[in-house]
Amino acid sequence: MKLTRRNFMKTSVAGLAGAAVFTGSPLKTEAREITSADFGVENKTYLTCRMCAQNCPMVAYTRDGRLVRLDANPNTPYPSICGRGRAATAALYDPQRIKTPLIRTGKRGSGEFRSASWNEALDLIGNKMLQLREEGEPHSVAYFPRFNSASLLDDTIFNLYGTDNLFSYGDTCFGSTNQLGLGSVFGGGGEEPRQGNSSVMGDYENAKLAVLIGRNPVGGLVAFPWGGMFGRGRKNGMKTVLVDPKKSLGVGETDTEWLPVIPGGDVAFLVGLAGELFKNKYYDEEFLKEYTNADMLINAETLQPVYLQEGDDENDPDYQVYDTATNSAVMKSEAESPALYGEYNVDGVKAKTALQMLIDSCNAFPIEKAAEKSGISVEQIQKLAKDLNDTRPACFLERGYRATRYYNSLHEKQLISVINGLLGVYGRKGGLIYGRYAYLYSPFDYSDSNEISVNMWYKENVEGFELCDPYNMRRTFPLAVETEEPYKLRMAFLNGQNPVGGSVGGHKMAKALEKMEMVAAISPFWNESLLYADVILPDTTFLERSEPLFGQYKATFPVITVHDQVIDPMFETRNGYWIMLAIAKRIFSDDEYYSYFGDFEAGGVKYIVDYQLENLELDEADAAIFSRRKLIEDGVWCGVPAPVKPMNKPTPSGKLEVYSLFMAKWHEELLNQGRENDAKYFDPLFSCPPTYYQTLKEKLDNDEFVPITGFSPLSSFTGAQTRNNILLRNVGAKLNYSAVFINTDRGNALGLKSGDLIEIFNIEEPSLVVKAEVQLSETVEPHTLFSFYGVGNGLYRKLADKLSVASPIGFNPNHIGNLNFMPVEASAPSQDFIVKIRRAK
Amino acid sequence: MSYDKMAVCYDTQSCIKCFACVISCSTENRMRLQRDYNYTVEKSMVEEQPHLNYLRVEVNEKGKFPNVSQIAAFKHCQHCDNPKCMEICPALAISKKETGAVVINQERCVGCQACKDVCPYDVPVFSKDTGKTYKCTMCHDRLTAGMQTACAVACPSVAIFSGKQEEVISEARKRAEHYSKVFNKEYFVYGADKVNDTVGTLSYMTIAPVENRDDYLLPADPSSGVAGGREITKVIGTAAIIGTAAAVAGHAVYSAVKLSGKDEHKENENE
Numbered sequence A: 001m002k003l004t005r006r007n008f009m010k011t012s013v014a015g016l017a018g019a020a021v022f023t024g025s026p027l028k029t030e031a032r033e034i035t036s037a038d039f040g041v042e043n044k045t046y047l048t049c050r051m052c053a054q055n056c057p058m059v060a061y062t063r064d065g066r067l068v069r070l071d072a073n074p075n076t077p078y079p080s081i082c083g084r085g086r087a088a089t090a091a092l093y094d095p096q097r098i099k100t101p102l103i104r105t106g107k108r109g110s111g112e113f114r115s116a117s118w119n120e121a122l123d124l125i126g127n128k129m130l131q132l133r134e135e136g137e138p139h140s141v142a143y144f145p146r147f148n149s150a151s152l153l154d155d156t157i158f159n160l161y162g163t164d165n166l167f168s169y170g171d172t173c174f175g176s177t178n179q180l181g182l183g184s185v186f187g188g189g190g191e192e193p194r195q196g197n198s199s200v201m202g203d204y205e206n207a208k209l210a211v212l213i214g215r216n217p218v219g220g221l222v223a224f225p226w227g228g229m230f231g232r233g234r235k236n237g238m239k240t241v242l243v244d245p246k247k248s249l250g251v252g253e254t255d256t257e258w259l260p261v262i263p264g265g266d267v268a269f270l271v272g273l274a275g276e277l278f279k280n281k282y283y284d285e286e287f288l289k290e291y292t293n294a295d296m297l298i299n300a301e302t303l304q305p306v307y308l309q310e311g312d313d314e315n316d317p318d319y320q321v322y323d324t325a326t327n328s329a330v331m332k333s334e335a336e337s338p339a340l341y342g343e344y345n346v347d348g349v350k351a352k353t354a355l356q357m358l359i360d361s362c363n364a365f366p367i368e369k370a371a372e373k374s375g376i377s378v379e380q381i382q383k384l385a386k387d388l389n390d391t392r393p394a395c396f397l398e399r400g401y402r403a404t405r406y407y408n409s410l411h412e413k414q415l416i417s418v419i420n421g422l423l424g425v426y427g428r429k430g431g432l433i434y435g436r437y438a439y440l441y442s443p444f445d446y447s448d449s450n451e452i453s454v455n456m457w458y459k460e461n462v463e464g465f466e467l468c469d470p471y472n473m474r475r476t477f478p479l480a481v482e483t484e485e486p487y488k489l490r491m492a493f494l495n496g497q498n499p500v501g502g503s504v505g506g507h508k509m510a511k512a513l514e515k516m517e518m519v520a521a522i523s524p525f526w527n528e529s530l531l532y533a534d535v536i537l538p539d540t541t542f543l544e545r546s547e548p549l550f551g552q553y554k555a556t557f558p559v560i561t562v563h564d565q566v567i568d569p570m571f572e573t574r575n576g577y578w579i580m581l582a583i584a585k586r587i588f589s590d591d592e593y594y595s596y597f598g599d600f601e602a603g604g605v606k607y608i609v610d611y612q613l614e615n616l617e618l619d620e621a622d623a624a625i626f627s628r629r630k631l632i633e634d635g636v637w638c639g640v641p642a643p644v645k646p647m648n649k650p651t652p653s654g655k656l657e658v659y660s661l662f663m664a665k666w667h668e669e670l671l672n673q674g675r676e677n678d679a680k681y682f683d684p685l686f687s688c689p690p691t692y693y694q695t696l697k698e699k700l701d702n703d704e705f706v707p708i709t710g711f712s713p714l715s716s717f718t719g720a721q722t723r724n725n726i727l728l729r730n731v732g733a734k735l736n737y738s739a740v741f742i743n744t745d746r747g748n749a750l751g752l753k754s755g756d757l758i759e760i761f762n763i764e765e766p767s768l769v770v771k772a773e774v775q776l777s778e779t780v781e782p783h784t785l786f787s788f789y790g791v792g793n794g795l796y797r798k799l800a801d802k803l804s805v806a807s808p809i810g811f812n813p814n815h816i817g818n819l820n821f822m823p824v825e826a827s828a829p830s831q832d833f834i835v836k837i838r839r840a841k
Numbered sequence B: 001m002s003y004d005k006m007a008v009c010y011d012t013q014s015c016i017k018c019f020a021c022v023i024s025c026s027t028e029n030r031m032r033l034q035r036d037y038n039y040t041v042e043k044s045m046v047e048e049q050p051h052l053n054y055l056r057v058e059v060n061e062k063g064k065f066p067n068v069s070q071i072a073a074f075k076h077c078q079h080c081d082n083p084k085c086m087e088i089c090p091a092l093a094i095s096k097k098e099t100g101a102v103v104i105n106q107e108r109c110v111g112c113q114a115c116k117d118v119c120p121y122d123v124p125v126f127s128k129d130t131g132k133t134y135k136c137t138m139c140h141d142r143l144t145a146g147m148q149t150a151c152a153v154a155c156p157s158v159a160i161f162s163g164k165q166e167e168v169i170s171e172a173r174k175r176a177e178h179y180s181k182v183f184n185k186e187y188f189v190y191g192a193d194k195v196n197d198t199v200g201t202l203s204y205m206t207i208a209p210v211e212n213r214d215d216y217l218l219p220a221d222p223s224s225g226v227a228g229g230r231e232i233t234k235v236i237g238t239a240a241i242i243g244t245a246a247a248v249a250g251h252a253v254y255s256a257v258k259l260s261g262k263d264e265h266k267e268n269e270n271e
């Protein structure tokens, strides 16, 4: 269905039934007076929320230059901002914000600083950068962006200055694991098929059953539009099944099932589930025939296709199948009735259909074993398989978020995508539907002549990094600093990123920062990494600055948002653009500066917005309804929802690959290189490679746990905008959200009770000891030590004075985790280690 | 002015426990301080003031792993049709408005906590800092201005909604019926029908599975806490005498009562 703007607004109102019906005035007779409740005449400003990274569309109301209210921008089908967004005022007016530029006085890590003038602080940074450039080593500057307040301009400045060393945070979250997990089934064009988090999304509103595995849409809340879609799904009667070591509130408190999985046992569970689907033929044969490569003939020895004809500009790819009409192996395009099952002899090669290969691989792993390895009972697995069959295609398995948890997470993501294919839910109402986007471009130049980046060098030269995503990786930084390969890194520049608190193995990040000749930082709030900075520049919060248009939403329709400044910057803070230009002035010659940034300096953010609008790229249907005026007046523009129909993706076979040829290729390649251990994680079949922690120990001791961390809707990442927020803490305290949660029986066995203080350490890093309060709960799987992410100050107790609202103790697994890497794709296995606990002295 | 009867409804089924409503209630109350009491926004937003969370969370856990139920119930004023709190308030600070909202007039409140003691739902909260008692106002100011309550407007998943009473009830019943069918068990709208003689019907209703009514703090037979509770006669005696003067000299009255009621208030100090 094509939706015009008017139709679209109609649907959105329908979607909102609850809210829309109830806004009528309660007045019986008199016309309503303007009352103090709505502050009379307000000034409205549209912007996007940055309390976490999701940019939910917001509207701010001001009176006399002060912020008086924040609400969701109502001009979308799912107006939503979450509690964190609503608590932004407490972050804005937080008296512990960084108010002036600061220069370090004590030793690194001590947290001792003095305030300085902008000129002094900027000169320090500018002079160092000039010096490095004059010495021919601009590439020795490592740039760490996040929560950026100078988007588009900032990378450009570093790139033009001469460094491509951009260490981004995606290795924990959306980087390789999630991209390749879906890409291996979906394709993505090129050698490394990558798909973003939002290339398919659960159609929650129409789903009958959602299996949440590796993701709790409410914990890691994306308010717009996921939160809205998920809640409407619940309202429509969607059932939820949560596969997680911790039962959580948000997925539904009643009429929901919790399958408490052993940490990292998700893969075993999925193999068991697939076995049940196969055994009972609980899958969609028609879908498999039409849209997937289930009928592809596979060489049972090599696991490679018997014959694959690659596609090109003119021809679609083609492959050999077994035609039951002629009882012969022919190309798919010529086959009348390709077999889905069976083993065949094709010119002396033992071949099976891809589906048969998958079925046989599950048969080798009985459901009892799956139950034992996953901690989820046989009955629960069987019931879920049946429920999926009863509801398909209006059901799906969520494929997770903050995806990289254990060594076997890539296989887990792949299996999830395969099972969704077996169920035939792709592109189906109530199943998984495709995202659509608006493409916005940057007006700034780029330089291609820089020295190779550390990450690219690792990818090209270091075993174990072949499939890394060099644009979303930061944990190579400490390696490069230690080995000085490919060259020495001399300066770190942290722009809103907190690598010490945000990446597993944070203590090694801190050590690497200590080795820098200079650490410069821009941030509105304190965090762990800033303790290691030499110069800190106080940034504005998102309410105190304008930003370019934003279009990267996790939505099924394209969204573009406006972000205007709400109030003047407080204290001596300055917005990121001002700061970046002030640095650019110091590190570029006048000629360079004006040729690169002259237009921007004259036009400001509006110059970027104009460029974005002139070069806006939309699908035809969207272009037909786009209106610049509407965008500006509403603060947001939403396009046409993606069509609900299965789409073929650019895979080697041209089909949705329930049998992943990408995995098969890497599996073979790794075996050929003698890397059996790595190859296990790239199996195109259903198998059960171990987590890292399982390779350390067969069985955990009484006092040992796996440190699982999950989001709470009251905290986000490691930023102090939520950590040091009194409005959020008032509520978080009711959930005891700064404690660590362990299973009641296991706690009792150790003589612990709720409220006791314990010490926690990684068995591989016993010298790093963190203190936390323990909370015993029946909602925790027994192997698990659960903590909410980004709540307490953890190992970095020096932060306690600077963030006095945040819990002075508490556990962030990143602080003490290992600096190890996912096999071959090298992202960050964030909770794949073992901790020991003991009563605190 | 004359107003229609209004209502609010919380739907436990579509709630995703994001707590946006809880935060929104808290910020709205801080905005009110700023609007009505010349309090600067810089101050109101960063002070703890836990009594301004009129919507409170109470988590309960039942059962043994892995068959465990975990529920975060919301505690807020139910806006009883027979508000026991209003009946007992010696300072006549509590009134039931035409919209159905039961509101404490903060100027008149003498902080005796009688309302807290008799409330069958244990709603009012006493603040040691201000010496007054607080509770959900059903966003009376917003409702009469034609806006939704601050909790309803915050909800990303249409789990709290407010509006004219008959509209709210009809939507709530529709939902409960739908859930009963889909989930094959009884859901009800607590407060849409008379709960019992003590409280009557409620203007702030809740949709929940009947079997979880206790977990969601929705007792079948709520009883007023007069008999239990602390010994309050003395306080009431004092307060009642000066109660009439409260409107004109709120602050002076409040100090006087605080002195005489000193001991009785102690047990609340940890709240």
Ligand code: SF4
Pocket (backbone or CB within 6 Å): A049, A050, A051, A052, A053, A054, A055, A056, A080, A081, A082, A083, A084, A085, A086, A221, A222, A223, A224, A716
């Ligand atoms: S999810 Fe919440 S915190 Fe994150 S951007 Fe949206 S409203 Fe803000």
Ligand code: SF4
Pocket (backbone or CB within 6 Å): B076, B077, B078, B079, B080, B082, B083, B084, B085, B086, B102, B115, B118, B119, B120, B121, B122, B123, B124, B135
């Ligand atoms: S719930 Fe308690 S405070 Fe609210 S109206 Fe009823 S008696 Fe009064």
Ligand code: SF4
Pocket (backbone or CB within 6 Å): B008, B024, B025, B026, B028, B054, B055, B076, B135, B136, B137, B138, B139, B149, B150, B151, B152
């Ligand atoms: S009605 Fe208003 S005062 Fe009551 S809980 Fe909701 S937001 Fe708070």
Ligand code: SF4
Pocket (backbone or CB within 6 Å): A231, B014, B015, B016, B017, B018, B019, B020, B021, B022, B154, B155, B156, B157, B158, B159, B160
């Ligand atoms: S805002 Fe809505 S979904 Fe979120 S906790 Fe409140 S009622 Fe539930």
